[in-house]
Amino acid sequence: NAGVTQTPKFRVLKTGQSMTLLCAQDMNHEYMYWYRQDPGMGLRLIHYSVGEGTTAKGEVPDGYNVSRLKKQNFLLGLESAAPSQTSVYFCASRTVRLAGDETQYFGPGTRLLVL
């Protein structure tokens, strides 16, 4: 049981390049999230998904696209990277239980540097 994994761990891009970050979870969770965290700052929600085939915008969605073709995977794409997207990206997943226990499980993060 690996929990939440993220690929790659670190990446350097040039301005204008594109890339895809992969998040995978093996806990059969319905909800998945992408956050970004700039140095010394809190986490900001980029996009999220409440189930396979669904996605929705978070607080800072501009410049990013997402897809959830399989329940266990949530992809974050940068079509044309900008220096302002230099950040650490965290993926999280959670299940839904009516009795509570809305805990999110986070991945180790992907460090992205855009030059």
Place this chain on the structure above:
Amino acid sequence: LAKTTQPISMDSYEGQEVNITCSHNNIATNDYITWYQQFPSQGPRFIIQGYKTKVTNEVASLFIPADRKSSTLSLPRVSLSDTAVYYCLVGGPYTDKLIFGTGTRLQVFP
């Protein structure tokens, strides 16, 4: 969405009890209160969760008053390894978006 407000930072010394309060005035009936801890270069990890009154586990206690408009995370006898950022999050079964606040940066000194 219930917005949360926490102190930006707190300092403590080893062995002391630390209480971090979170304000969430517009918490909904179905919302739970969850606290996360984040070390540098790591993702946040779950500490404790509660709905009302008091919850205690092996690492912390969570106090929630009757009106549920605030909550207090209590860390007994902190050590240097408790230096981290602590986030309060409010959400429930019907919450799709989970928005983090600014968090509280706790610095523990020897």
